[in-house]
Amino acid sequence: MSRRARFVLFAISAVGAAGLLAWAFAGLPEFGDYQGRYGRIVAASAVPDRSATEAVAVTVFDYRALDTLGEEFILFVSVFGVLALLRIHRGERERGRAVGEGRRGPGPSESLRLAGRLLVAPVLLLGIYIVSHGHLTPGGGFQGGVVLGTAMFLLFLSAGYLAFKRVRPVSVVEAVEAGGAAGFALIGVGGLLLGAVFLENFISPGKSGLLTGGTIPLSNAAVGLEVAGALIMILSEFLDQRLLVRERSR
């Protein structure tokens, strides 16, 4: 199809689709007037059921934990997808070796290194705080995991990326990432063994404070590890490619 024909097809369809959506939205409740029972039951029972104050976290990690298990593995498999898609295939590897693979790239400047080290500790603490309070306040394993991953990535960067590559902590990160994903599934299996059914929350919910929610904080920690590992893997994989090309071009 020519670009013009394509655009005409799109424009006609878009008008139709917008009409259909408008027709559908006319049947939704007025904005701000939602009365569904599911949400109200969940909001009313999260605190009595789990002593955790964050109803969304209880939904994500307890009532609807299976969805989260699936989501964790989506993240997990996408990392492996990125690794597989950006892997260096045989031809490239041979060419890469010819121009000196493994040579140290340009090191980071002294000030960058200092800034990285100064920043890392507070950012790490922030990440840990967000992960550990996931069941009490907004935030949790996912949000904290991204913060942790970013902090670690900055640390690797400021320490000089190629040095990082030579000792291959990538495989450690890989293990952490996979371990986080497996951890979530294992917590579910724990419910099967110690409770009665898969993903059952088998730890007492407690009364108040950090140690409430039963397995929810554990799940949050597993997710935090997984997300942090996944982010580092993905970002370094994109960076890896760049460095490889730069080496080749010299």
Add this chain to the structure above:
Amino acid sequence: MTTALQATILVLVAAGGLAVVVTREPAKQAAVSSIFGLLLAALFFSYQAPDVALSQIVVGSVAVPAMILLALAKVREGDREREGSGEEP
């Protein structure tokens, strides 16, 4: 008051979405999409969804733009290499 605020942010989000689409230069687009992510986060805060808003901030304004910029950098290096070696693109 809340309604007026929400309406304003909604209009901004609509405009932001359009801006992301019409910004054809990818590096600029990464920046615009980062702002779009923040607008969405503001909308979610006004919808009383702080959890989602935080996720949106870390994903839409940090992780995804970082991935885009790294991918772009990778692509540019590839272009430079191609020019250097005289290959036809």
Add this chain to the structure above:
Amino acid sequence: MTALAYGVAAWLLVVGIAGVVTSRNLIHLVVCMSVVQASTYVLLLGIGYRSGAKAPVFADIPTGTRVVDPVVQALTLTDVVVEATVIALLLAIAVQAHKRFGTLDPDRLGAIRG
């Protein structure tokens, strides 16, 4: 307000797809996908919103306070993660496409016909 709240969701869907259809650059196209996905967030959270209600976090408010629907928020959280992963994967494919074809223009790839 109802029309605006849901209308923005429809708008983002259509505008995002318009970007995908007309895009001349794969990385631009991938970012347009995130606009389409934003439409689902706006729709889900808009549906679960309740006027004058608080966020479903009972750290500072007593249980039983009128709160917005927590379930749509849980769904949207999942959705946000899915977005990030799909974008990562699509970017990886785009980078490879550039390596194979020397262009990011989706209309000039052309390895497949008929």
Add this chain to the structure above:
Amino acid sequence: MDLAPLALVVPLLAAAALAAVASHVRRAVADVVTVLAAAASTVLCALLLADAGSGTVVEWFGGWEPRDGVAIGISFAVDEIGAALAVFVAVLATAAAIFSSRYLEADEPYLHVLLLVFLAGMLGFCLAGDVFTMFVFFELMSVAAFALAGYKIDQSEAIEGSLNFAITNTIGSFLLLSGIALTYGRTGALNLAQIGEALATQPADGLVVVAFALIASGFLVKAAIVPFHFWLADAYAVALTPACLLFGGAMSELGLYGVGRTYFAAFSAAFESHQAELRAVLIGVGALTAVVGAVMCVQQDHLKRMLAFATVAYMGVFLIGMGTLSAEGVAGTAVYVLGDGCAKAGLFACVGIVQHRCRGISELRLRGRGRDLAGTAALFALGGLLLASLPPFGTFLGKSMLGAALRAEGYGWAIAVIVLASVLTGAAVLRAAGRVFGGWGARPEHPPATEEEGAEREVERGAAARTPAVMWVPAVLLIAGGVAAGVWPGLADAALGAAEAFTDRAGYSAAVLEGAAVAPPPAHASSPPWFDYLIGVGSAACALGVAALALFAPRPRSRAAAELGAVVSRCGAGLRALHSGRIGDYVAWLLAGFTALGGLFGLALT
């Protein structure tokens, strides 16, 4: 005992374990772990299928049973159709895992991890009783599939194919999610049974119709129904052979299963009074898809692309079957899926063997190069006859059951479409078999140049002097499965009983929400009437005839015949030109498809 979650968790944990030790694990160990995990999953699913025979198995995760009649947790609701599909998927995955043990390119077990997670995603999708959980597992299998499609990164086609696959399917999943959001806005529920209860109380309005159109469009992108189908051939033609087994054998069928599950469990009551109109729409769209797929299939030179378009044609046939909206139609479709899925997976495996031995994928360029491969030739030809639904193979039984269901609903003409699809796809495969293994047909004047020559060399180990057992054993077993499905005593009855439970919304709802699962009553399917045998033999003969014509036909003598030929080939070329490989075109078609489907549903259902 909780079999359902274990069937899912075993491959997931195996994948995570392999990933965690990725850099240190020996290749052979990874192979064995993958095959064992897939096999264990198969056994668990088979036990689950046996359980489901005595009534729908409902599993509330975390023990969150419905509270005040409202589902607050997530359930798996496993009936026989869902469990049988899970077994089928797991069997194909095991075959794919065995087949893939020959690939050795990367040092790290990416392929294993992707395959195992892909399997888990498909299983979760088959067993889920919650519409958002279906979405999550749908995404899980999609993300793994995108990476599997693009695995051969050194080939341009693979990159372009996986790009088209990923973008169209992701937009499809956005449509699906929007449909789920609308449904939630109306019913306040995500559990399928609960949605069904809530929708049963009032007639369908715009919201319900559009929500169903969005959900159906999302699933139909995966099911490759025209005009959502463009991506499929691009992706299937370039994927690794083990992934092709799963893609061609089961993945698209899962999209259709999603439509059937959501319709029968949730939306059917709301559309009760408009069943006839809905039937017309679904059967019409299915017929269009079957014809487009079959016509594209015979025009292909690339063997995997040919099988990919055969998949499109059969997805149309299956939509026709599902579109009868009757238990008989669904039962026929289920049997047909089994027979055809085995046949296509087996054919993909055969193509893998040909690629391995002959270093080629183009039918014309391979002419006569497969003369030494007698066993593969026999399997390939048998696969072609399976597609042509020769009695008494599984595809024949399915087609016959489907025909009876169509006649019962007054859609006898659709049988002709199904016959056309099976003749053309069978003919294409038989023609390829004759050309590649027999060296028949004229020497091509301009053999197409294709970058895929020597296609999988980059990723494969070992010399090509002989076919390793890990390749031919799965191929033999799969083709044998397709043959056996037709003569397996009691299969038709079992399928009918399962389909009756699948289409019974009230029974499903009682099992899920009230825990009142009952064993489906024994059903008795009528055996194929004599004229079905005639049609079956006739279509196989036609397929052979068309294949022979394609190979041996002389140049047309008369001007009229030449002109007719020119018109036909111009039409074919026009259709091919629409399959442009351009993602912008595909997405425009996708939106057009949603609008058309929504419009048709709007006319039919209100």
